[in-house]
Amino acid sequence: MGRRVPAVSRALDILELFLDGDGTLSAPEITRRLQLPRTTVHELVTTLAARSYLVPVPEQPGRYRLGVRTYQLGSRYAEQLDLAAEGQQVARAVAETCGETVHVAVLEEADVIYIAKVDSTHAVRMVSAAGRRLPAHCTAVGKMLLASLPPRELAERLPAGGELPGMTPNSITSPEALRAALDEIRERGFASEQRESNPDVSCVAGPVRNRTGRVVAALSISVPMIRWSADRQEELAALAVRGAAQLSERLGHHAG
Template sequence: MGRNVPAVSRALDILELFLQQPLLSAADVVARLGLPRTTVHELLVTLVDRRYLVQVPGQPLRYRLGVRVFQLGSVFAEQVDLAREAQLVANDVAIACDETVHVAVREGRDVIYIARVDSTHPVRMVSAVGRRLPAHCTGVGKMLLSDLSPDQFDSLYPPSTRLASMTPNSITSAARLKSVLKQVRQEGLAFDDAESSEDVRCVAAGVRDHTGAMVAAMSISVPTTRWSDGSRAKLMDLVRDGAARLSDNVGYRTPAGYGAPPDRHASRP
């Protein structure tokens, strides 16, 4: 194993401060990291020289991130394989709960499953990567639909639209779906209450990429015989954590942690 290089660690500590605040002074860095002023000055000069930081015009003692950080981030974004990352995280979540875990993306009114890990229980949900289902009948689908703007929603589901049902519990009207999506946004979770299969319930959370867009959703599916208030609470926590970890792996960040991201639409459906 190699040795941790203190100077490199300190330089990275400085860069990571900008994840919480876009502009910082040398004094801010000294106060937050507890480093000597001389050390901070030398590190800042080096980071500016290498274009990882730039001095703010008209405010020479304040700094912001430089173009080199953007260039590295762009290379990272190009290399991210959502399906591969989804499979890795889904596997960990499935080990934690021993239930079936899915990750899906939306295409129009449907969702397509891009990752799946099965439960080891004899009774489990039968599914497949590549399977397509109506978004309004699934937890992952409702989660993804909740990120639409009002105009996008109305274009996809005009007010008079009658939605196909998969079970007696399926949502069949655009108005009802719109109401459910409002609750999904408030809770940050979506549920499938035996709406795609009468024998299965699930809970889902959204996955966001480096742009803040919801690009996928993760769900945990459970036979109704194993669904209870206790298991529901545990699965809610696990799917939140799993979706947050996958979001992190594909570049999403928020200064306040994995809470709700800023609302990108003035109003919602």
């Protein structure tokens, strides 16, 4: 383990004080309860307030309460918990329908992280695990998620020049080719990849939306090439999109 940073620990100690009582505190109260120097508390509170982790209480000068950033972090944590649990249930139902391996994944920087997985019932199947991390542009789930990003955010996650890392000879390594592929994904509403992350496996994926309509995950179906065909891709793509829509409904999304 790395060394703990005292200033960060003290800032977190301050935030955790607000879990008790009526949820409001003054700097002198924080100083007394944590036995910290007054100047240190003043600097930490000022910094937390500047970042919206704390906000002044209206009509109570000198007192603070938790700010909107703590709510946003808590909401994201709860969303991820719900997504993993609900995703596992939907993935199981989809896997029972098609007999293939089903994943649910989220985007983290330029990678995807698998948060739910149900194995194929076939003897020949994809070997993977929840928690695995892969380059987004090499996977169907990742391309689905990248295609759902606003242009500016997509540009921030992809290199301006040079090649993208590949996992197989079929991986897309050109940023221009990837952008063209993402345009196609937006038009047809699902993503696919053929032996781009695994030389023996192809996948299709659909978008998972939260209650606000934002794409927060993707659901994919992975198939060994011995069971892959154009007709099978079309059939499984429709199933992946339906499964993703079912998961979206569980997260509170209602299609218009």
